Amino acid sequence: MAPTLVLTDFLLLIISTLLLVLLVKSLRNSKSKGKYPPSAPALPIIGHIHLLKSGLPTSFATLARKYGPLMQIRLGAAKFVVVSDAKSAQEILRTFDTDFASKFQPGPTNYHIYEDSSFANAPYGAYWKFMKKLFMTKLLTGSQLQRFTNIGEQETIKLIKSLLNRSKAGEPCDLTAELTEVTHSTIYKMAIGRRYSNNPSQAAEIRKIITYNCENDDEKDVMDILLETYKDADAEVKLTRDQIKNFFMAMEELINHPNIFKILREEIDSIVGNNRLIKESDVPKLPYLQAVAKEILRLHPPSPFLRRLSNKDSKINGFDIQKGTRVFINVYMLMRDPNCYKEPEKFMPERFLGNCTEMKGRDFHYLPFGRGRRGCPGASLAKSLLHATIGALVQCFDWKVKDGEKADTEATGTGYSGAFASPLPCYPITRFDPFQE
Numbered sequence: 001m002a003p004t005l006v007l008t009d010f011l012l013l014i015i016s017t018l019l020l021v022l023l024v025k026s027l028r029n030s031k032s033k034g035k036y037p038p039s040a041p042a043l044p045i046i047g048h049i050h051l052l053k054s055g056l057p058t059s060f061a062t063l064a065r066k067y068g069p070l071m072q073i074r075l076g077a078a079k080f081v082v083v084s085d086a087k088s089a090q091e092i093l094r095t096f097d098t099d100f101a102s103k104f105q106p107g108p109t110n111y112h113i114y115e116d117s118s119f120a121n122a123p124y125g126a127y128w129k130f131m132k133k134l135f136m137t138k139l140l141t142g143s144q145l146q147r148f149t150n151i152g153e154q155e156t157i158k159l160i161k162s163l164l165n166r167s168k169a170g171e172p173c174d175l176t177a178e179l180t181e182v183t184h185s186t187i188y189k190m191a192i193g194r195r196y197s198n199n200p201s202q203a204a205e206i207r208k209i210i211t212y213n214c215e216n217d218d219e220k221d222v223m224d225i226l227l228e229t230y231k232d233a234d235a236e237v238k239l240t241r242d243q244i245k246n247f248f249m250a251m252e253e254l255i256n257h258p259n260i261f262k263i264l265r266e267e268i269d270s271i272v273g274n275n276r277l278i279k280e281s282d283v284p285k286l287p288y289l290q291a292v293a294k295e296i297l298r299l300h301p302p303s304p305f306l307r308r309l310s311n312k313d314s315k316i317n318g319f320d321i322q323k324g325t326r327v328f329i330n331v332y333m334l335m336r337d338p339n340c341y342k343e344p345e346k347f348m349p350e351r352f353l354g355n356c357t358e359m360k361g362r363d364f365h366y367l368p369f370g371r372g373r374r375g376c377p378g379a380s381l382a383k384s385l386l387h388a389t390i391g392a393l394v395q396c397f398d399w400k401v402k403d404g405e406k407a408d409t410e411a412t413g414t415g416y417s418g419a420f421a422s423p424l425p426c427y428p429i430t431r432f433d434p435f436q437e
């Protein structure tokens with residue numbers, strides 16, 4: 001056979017194979033044709049990574065202003081849909097809650113305060129339902145909840161005592177670190193029943209603690225119940241040190257806003273008086289304190305994104321979302337929407353007071369604890385810890401930032417959470433010592 005004939009046959013074969021592949025592809029595309037969310041032009045391999053400038057929440061917000069409230073983002077090989085308006089958030093978290101009741105794994109970076117928790121990241125199914133029931137019926141009710149509240153109060157008292165000592169010695173403290181430690185310690189104490197220590201060599205001891213048997217029901221901690229009912233040592237809720245920082249940004253904002261600090265202190269003084277420390281049971285009578293905490297969580301949500309994974313094909317805000325799509329809901333952006341909040345970047349607790357109309361019927365603009373069946377089951381506990389601690393710090397101390405600096409509440413670092421980048425060294429000056437004999 002002539003070699004030119006063999007070459008022609010070979011070329012024909014390649015061309016017809018290519019045509020066949022193209023045909024199959026176009027048939028597949030025409031089948032999956034739909035109206036998908038728009039996307040910024042992407043680069044090969046990296047996708048949209050080059051468009052991310054500072055923190056992820058603000059970068060996504062900038063892109064959303066250009067590409068719309070539902071847009072597609074590709075970070076390397078991973079594709080996401082980013083939701084940036086309350087209407088789409090409401091459809092996902094309420095109207096189609098069950099269809100989006102799974103969460104995707106946040107990936108290798110420290111994406112979320114619960115990145116290590118198998119429950120918080122579990123797909124919607126038997127295991128998640130079991131754990132949710134456990135949380136709602138055993139962990140966050142009755143005597144357990146009271147026990148958690150007591151732990152919070154004890155930890156606050158420890159913090160106040162340590163700050164009183166520093167104040168006496170005229171020493172500065174890193175308030176961010178102190179508050180992070182209190183939060184961490186409180187959560188760990190709830191979860192493992194003993195005071196958390198920084199020492200990594202205690203990991204083995206912690207493992208030992210969580211496998212012990214406890215006879216008295218009231219003394220059981222979260223881990224006992226989890227282990228007893230479901231022998232899974234990984235089920236604990238772990239909160240990481242860096243992300244939890246946002247929890248207590250309240251003090252930084254209050255130090256920067258002495259007028260708000262003053263109003264808050266006057267409210268506490270008028271209800272609590274000046275011979276005892278504020279208690280959790282005072283909080284319902286302290287609307288301004290509640291408004292301060294609400295405003296903090298609006299401006300600095302510890303989880304600026306909610307994560308969802310669609311369980312089936314659906315239509316959101318007119319766009320097709322395919323089964324298996326990973327969805328980020330940019331809560332950070334929703335809570336700074338100028339169409340909902342007057343001067344959204346400003347720290348203004350008043351916006352949450354009394355007859356304020358800003359929030360009426362617009363609660364999908366306020367999602368620090370998420371919403372729907374995957375919303376935070378610990379929200380009320382978290383709020384009561386936040387109220388008691390802020391209240392005590394305002395009641396007992398005046399605060400002076402070192403060298404007259406201001407706390408930089410907008411320094412969001414480079415990460416996902418929007419956490420403060422720098423520590424906050426300041427001096428506590430004792431104003432009221434509730435433990436003085």
Ligand code: HEM
Nearest residue numbers: 119120302303306307368369370371374375376377378382
């Ligand atoms: C200020 C403190 C806290 C904040 C801001 C917070 C916020 C959140 C957010 C945003 C979510 C995801 C919600 C969603 O995707 O819709 C979540 C989930 C969760 N939170 Fe919290 N949380 C806090 C404290 C707590 C505490 C104290 C507990 C435990 C006692 C807790 C237990 C959980 C659990 C178990 C989940 C996973 C729920 C699920 O996937 O079904 N949280 N939290």
